[in-house]
Amino acid sequence: MDPVFAALADPHRRTIIELLGDGPRNVTTLAAALPIARPGVSRHLRVLREAGIVTAEAHAQERVYTLVPESLREADEWLSARAGFWRQRLDALDTELRRNS
């Protein structure tokens, strides 16, 4: 989970994830859509790969990167648990405080 959140911290990496949402892409195509040079994109992809968010498949001399959506599920569950469950809990606490005051 940790590497997933770390990967998500960088805006460029989130952009890459969004681009891959439209389908598999190679490095050059991704780099063309980003404000940084290709080597930089390559390293971002390495981070995403090690986090299990994308997978690379060698296709001739180009490597096609594909999104692995279920890799985000763990982080998603962590977030939604706190965005929803505790919301109710704190509301209840707040209500009780108002009643006692």
Place this chain on the structure above:
Amino acid sequence: MDPVFAALADPHRRTIIELLGDGPRNVTTLAAALPIARPGVSRHLRVLREAGIVTAEAHAQERVYTLVPESLREADEWLSARAGFWRQRLDALDTELRRNS
């Protein structure tokens, strides 16, 4: 959204969020549950505060921090959109590829 993801990137900050899930806490209490000294916790709380994830309320000379769960909703939506929607999309793509091969 960006500051939220940036805040979530640090494990200590996520621990703080989890601790605050059990209810409001002051800085000293949080620091006792973390492997770092209090000033460090104080700075983490500053980041979380500026990201809108927690709010501070002065209570005597102690400041009680409270979680703001809905602040995580934006990030949660971003994640769940990619963890679910694109999942189906890629499955469909995969199915089509198998059919054509």
Place this chain on the structure above:
DNA sequence: CCGCTATGTACCCTTGTGGTTACGTACGCG
């Protein structure tokens, strides 16, 4: 007022991160 408690902040240091350029490698093509 004085001291104690609870915090935030400034300062310093070390490490991590993101970017660039230059270089090495793998593979298809003629």
Place this chain on the structure above:
DNA sequence: CGCGTACGTAACCACAAGGGTACATAGCGG
């Protein structure tokens, strides 16, 4: 083979981030 293409990686740099210690501040309590 020799070339061009598509990548990954190494070397190098500048800067942001996280941690610790020391210090300033704000309230309580007596």
